[in-house]
Amino acid sequence: MADVNRGNRPLSPHLQVYRPQLTSITSILTRITGNAMLITALLIVWWFLAAATSAEYFDTVNVILTSWFGDIVLTLSVLGLWYHTLAGIRHLIWDNAVMMDIPTVEILGWTCIGGSVVLTLLTILIV
Numbered sequence: 001m002a003d004v005n006r007g008n009r010p011l012s013p014h015l016q017v018y019r020p021q022l023t024s025i026t027s028i029l030t031r032i033t034g035n036a037m038l039i040t041a042l043l044i045v046w047w048f049l050a051a052a053t054s055a056e057y058f059d060t061v062n063v064i065l066t067s068w069f070g071d072i073v074l075t076l077s078v079l080g081l082w083y084h085t086l087a088g089i090r091h092l093i094w095d096n097a098v099m100m101d102i103p104t105v106e107i108l109g110w111t112c113i114g115g116s117v118v119l120t121l122l123t124i125l126i127v
Contacts, residue, residue, distance in 0.1 A: 022109040029113075030087040033080035040077035078123050083116035 043065065050061035064070055090108045093099050099108060 022106055026087060026109045026112060030084060033084040033087075036077065036080045037084060040074070040080075043073070075120070075124065079116055079120040082119040082123070083112060086112040086115050086119075 047058075047061055047065055050058040065074070090112055093108070099105070
């Protein structure tokens with residue numbers, strides 16, 4: 001058996017030596033927004049259950065969800081929904097093995113980020 005000294009060398013690149021790239025950041029954001037949408041869905045179900053329970057309970061939940069804090073949470077949820085949708089479209093494009101060169105990948109990443117902000121603002125203005 002070979003005498004391998006594993007304690008003196010790194011096993012793999014770690015956060016101290018790895019510079020995050022746009023593709024890694026957008027991948028992490030896609031995972032975060034997917035989980036955040038689950039929490040938002042639970043909030044909406046809570047609101048519907050409160051409406052089905054009683055008027056007093058609905059008023060309590062409605063005050064929470066329509067407060068300034070609820071407005072921030074739901075606005076960020078819309079941002080996450082739009083980002084997750086655009087990232088999904090980007091992955092559908094990549095599934096066809098097109099637009100995978102580095103400059104185009106960077107453009108698609110910034111398009112997902114910028115497009116989600118623009119679409120969120122449009123959603124807020126329209127709704």
